[in-house]
Amino acid sequence: MLHGKNLIAGDWRAGGTTFAAVDAASGAAIEPRFYEATAGDVADACAAAADAQHAYASLPLAQRAAFLRLAADKIDALGDTLTQRAMQESGLPEARLIGERGRTVGQLRLFADEVENGAWQALRIDHADPARTPPKPDLRLRKIPLGPVAVFGASNFPLAFSVAGGDTASALAAGCCVVVKGHPAHPGTSELVAGAMADAVKGAGLPAGVFSLLNGAGYDLGEALVKDPRIAAVGFTGSRAGGLALMQHAAARAVPIPVYAEMSSVNPVVLMPAKLDSAAEDLAAAYVASLSLGAGQFCTNPGVLLAVDGTALDRFVVATAKALEPVAAQTMLTGGIRKAYESSIEKLGAYDSASLIGRGAEGSASCGRAHVYAVSGADFRANGLFEEEVFGPSSIIVRCVDLAEVAAILGAMEGQLTATLHMEEADRADAADLLPILEQRAGRIIANAWPTGVDVTHAMVHGGPFPATSDGRSTSVGTLAIDRFLRPLCYQDMPEDLLPPGLREVDSNVWRRVDGVYMA
């Protein structure tokens, strides 16, 4: 059923060289082979996107929303075919992938609602005042799409952050055509979703250039895509090295473009003293569940846990070790990721200052075994390695001398997607002291929960200061993600009939700011 071709603006095109999809659990190649997109494919996809851009951006918002809903329906209609292929390629369990499919289509439908809401256009009208000296012109502002967006599929969310994932949904919602660089770890999954997207583009009567998918296993394809002059912005979720490379390509262009790369985070979790004392065992169970979820392959994995040393932390450590024992090793996304995980674990184990607290059960060659280490605060501060993200089911407990050391460590950390405080009433004053530090370090601050759930809502921020992301001014999850792909445009003294609909004088059902006052 799969054919391995690239989708160039509605046409499935075979190319020259091919690469294999791999069964994550067995490591065996699976059919069919996939064509590497050529430089010509990249250019054609980008040209088609640029040609389609004005027509797509000019659609009435209701039609843009209907397209997103149709895309969701088409993906839903792939049913088991999609989740079975994703299971095989990613090694993720079925329940997770069914949930992720729901998240993916839910995301598209949420952005459809958001498109219709229209407040994201930031419409502003300042009426003229001819009596002023000098006369005040009529000024009207709206946000418009940046242009075609290059989206890089992520390996760890083969549906929700891949071909029709959060970056694609928010870019399309903003009115930008999308060219996806599919992740080579799940090319069959990508092809299925791209087929659904192509059906939706056709069904909605849109120009085919609105959406393209390019496959490839090497770095050249991504570089060519980011450097194509028709690409106006980039969305990426992946490694720090990969994100940094894309940032450099984008900055070196004749016309630099924004890159939204979600890269690297260890998501510090602080166990405040009273809470730790009253709930050490419960916290340990929840900690182990969070760090081993999805084989630890979450951007928001709790990679570093900080607490003040003492008997309560000893209880937590014992309970953590015990909770780890029965944790089954899980298939990791790719052989490369598993190897990198093992190598990181070996590196940590080689340090005298890091003690192994406990491990999960051993698994097959494709699996990642859970590990938790402990280090002293002083050792953590002395060795930058302990702050590096380990992509997999591992975490480091940092035994701090006191809360001042916890604060010092947090204050010196790199930018993070999340920071978490576990606390109870008696910890509140100390937590209040830590909060300003966390606010400077993270995109999301969590109380009494674990970072590995990222709700797709209006108030979610999945972002944070560098290197958590390349651009901390944004979020890649939630409706605010649409803002990444927009820029403001002002019309001065423009005749009513030349204004876009939302900026005309007639009553609007969209929130606008008129002469400084927000109104619907």
Added chain:
Amino acid sequence: MLHGKNLIAGDWRAGGTTFAAVDAASGAAIEPRFYEATAGDVADACAAAADAQHAYASLPLAQRAAFLRLAADKIDALGDTLTQRAMQESGLPEARLIGERGRTVGQLRLFADEVENGAWQALRIDHADPARTPPKPDLRLRKIPLGPVAVFGASNFPLAFSVAGGDTASALAAGCCVVVKGHPAHPGTSELVAGAMADAVKGAGLPAGVFSLLNGAGYDLGEALVKDPRIAAVGFTGSRAGGLALMQHAAARAVPIPVYAEMSSVNPVVLMPAKLDSAAEDLAAAYVASLSLGAGQFCTNPGVLLAVDGTALDRFVVATAKALEPVAAQTMLTGGIRKAYESSIEKLGAYDSASLIGRGAEGSASCGRAHVYAVSGADFRANGLFEEEVFGPSSIIVRCVDLAEVAAILGAMEGQLTATLHMEEADRADAADLLPILEQRAGRIIANAWPTGVDVTHAMVHGGPFPATSDGRSTSVGTLAIDRFLRPLCYQDMPEDLLPPGLREVDSNVWRRVDGVYMA
């Protein structure tokens, strides 16, 4: 009265080497000499800004607004002392500088109102739903300041885009401490305004690190400032070369930061056929007035004018030549700017394809003489030089074969701050065809006016695609400029008393989006 020192967090500090302020009209050095800020001054100013950042960002919004109003009052109170010094240093006429002082204090007061309005915080609340599977957390979002901002004073607006100009006002409004790199063309003016700012900081009871001023005539100072790890963002208005250098410094940091550089624009103006035919002479008079305003030293100077060749354009050209004749040469901001202007004019004159249409009156050695050239559309397209910004009172008329050539030229142009259409009813359909092209090229589209007025309002956009600015997602003029210095932060399940005031459950008088619905 002036002392030439740098303002480091409330302290006026003398350094080692000095440079002279220059009388723009005479070219003579004027007293006193000014101290170049040292590397230590940069570090101290940035450290003080970082230390003050939390206290300043945490001020109740009413107090932040009161500080901005106090700053406006203190600058107003400088009265003639300020405008006289600015006249001497910039060569700009008194009426212009009195107007610019009004614009500067008006801008601070507008941002004070904006701070109190509070909608810029983009507050969002999504309530928990424990019944959902999995349970939905409580999520609350606000935008917080990025951190200390480096502001580069511009030479062409010694008040409104310098020490306490638009970048400073919007950064302070966002809750960011500011370190200004003063422009060496008006160091006395800078010192006066910095003194007013320091008085306001003190009068408002704020930590002195909220505001510092560093003087210097070389490039090292700016580079050191942008590279200081405590600086979180950069605001700049100036040359393309200068802006590109700052972008490179910022991108090369261990932690890259946003640069908002407003750099280069030729602000194309299109005279549509019917309008040109009915008003050639009036348009010519207004064109000459706009291109020679302030010796052409505006970012929005109309540097390129496009029209279809024919008898109407001939009339326009004749009228332009006639309107130019009495235009007095005006003192330019600096000797360097005047020399660069003369060299650009010579370069243009050396091309056979560019015909000199007319010139203004000759002036003294410090003055810029108005020049208008004409080229064919084909020649304009063949030679990139004609699209380069000439900073001064000059412009190029492009004689196009037809509107298709006008469209082709506009579509191939670089990003612009503004694009203008002069049109009447009969031109409307053709204008509608050009509009999508202009929307892609510019930050502001003007109908039947000239680009050299930039109102400071809510709906203004003074921005545009690269290289008009380094980051087309923003504006440097108007209240939306505050958004440049903010990033979103999310609180998950945070106890009410640890939430910032705007995100607490209690009724708010600030616009918020609650469970998807905008409400006050």
